[in-house]
Amino acid sequence: MSEPDFLSSSRIAILGLGLMGGSLALALRGRCQALLACDLDPKTLSLARQLDLVDRISSDPLKILPDADVVILAAPLSIILKMISDLPNLHPGSAIVLDLGSTKTQVVKAFERLPSRFDPIGGHPMCGKESTGLGNADPTIYQGATFAFSALQRTSSKAREFAEQLAQAVGSQTLWIDPDTHDQWSAATSHLPYLVAAALSSATPSHTSPLIGPGFRSSTRVAATPASIMLDVLNANRANILISLKRFRQELDTLEEKLSSGDSYALNIALHESAEHHRALVASSLNREAS
Numbered sequence: 001m002s003e004p005d006f007l008s009s010s011r012i013a014i015l016g017l018g019l020m021g022g023s024l025a026l027a028l029r030g031r032c033q034a035l036l037a038c039d040l041d042p043k044t045l046s047l048a049r050q051l052d053l054v055d056r057i058s059s060d061p062l063k064i065l066p067d068a069d070v071v072i073l074a075a076p077l078s079i080i081l082k083m084i085s086d087l088p089n090l091h092p093g094s095a096i097v098l099d100l101g102s103t104k105t106q107v108v109k110a111f112e113r114l115p116s117r118f119d120p121i122g123g124h125p126m127c128g129k130e131s132t133g134l135g136n137a138d139p140t141i142y143q144g145a146t147f148a149f150s151a152l153q154r155t156s157s158k159a160r161e162f163a164e165q166l167a168q169a170v171g172s173q174t175l176w177i178d179p180d181t182h183d184q185w186s187a188a189t190s191h192l193p194y195l196v197a198a199a200l201s202s203a204t205p206s207h208t209s210p211l212i213g214p215g216f217r218s219s220t221r222v223a224a225t226p227a228s229i230m231l232d233v234l235n236a237n238r239a240n241i242l243i244s245l246k247r248f249r250q251e252l253d254t255l256e257e258k259l260s261s262g263d264s265y266a267l268n269i270a271l272h273e274s275a276e277h278h279r280a281l282v283a284s285s286l287n288r289e290a291s
Helices: 019-028 042-051 077-090 105-112 157-170 179-203 206-211 214-224 227-236 238-261 264-290
Strands: 011-015 034-038 056-058 070-073 095-099 118-125 146-151 173-176
Touching (some): 019 034, 042 056, 070 077, 077 095, 095 157, 118 157, 118 179, 146 179, 238 264
């Protein structure tokens, strides 16, 4: 027997129409019973109305949330945590609650404190851009991306199935993962690369800019992400990121030592092993997308 189509019958409220929330709204148009949204920024509200992005939008969550049976929290981490604490006073009924935050441990702990009428599940789509805001929203950023979900013990089978259907609808690959493991892995694959890109950008002298090419631009692209967005993530996942930074520094020290010694043979082996590891990582990621 096929699973019920929860997505098409859902009234979904997206709180926050920045890059991720706006892109999700674009990807979900026409795929659910009703698409609602809330954002505090007047310019975002105006643009959303111009785009006819959702069925109903307001700056007041009290005018939106009571009509929603699914609530998606799409905001910076500190705001998501505040949204969770405010939710019982804003939504009088029951609802599936999903977040799009970049770390999961704190969010899942906050979800555990919600009243039993809420059915929470942690979420993190592994996609995005360095350019933020609704004006940069793009429904295709979810396509082929991993959509990580962290279920609580209280998470219902309906919420799990909704998450699966949501990921499928936007073209993502579902990954079920516990919050602690998610944060450990994200430190290595997302948060460390941001810091490395920031450090590389800062270490590059301004007078060398005429020789900047696609290699530098691709290596440092995420450094342009607003610090206001990343600070929450870095502080929330500090312990895991520090472990990843230490591991990275050890690898960088090894390369520096081999280069300094003039041992081209040893340096060649290290670089070859790095290239092979990169190919294996990318191949594993692509194989998952194709499966």
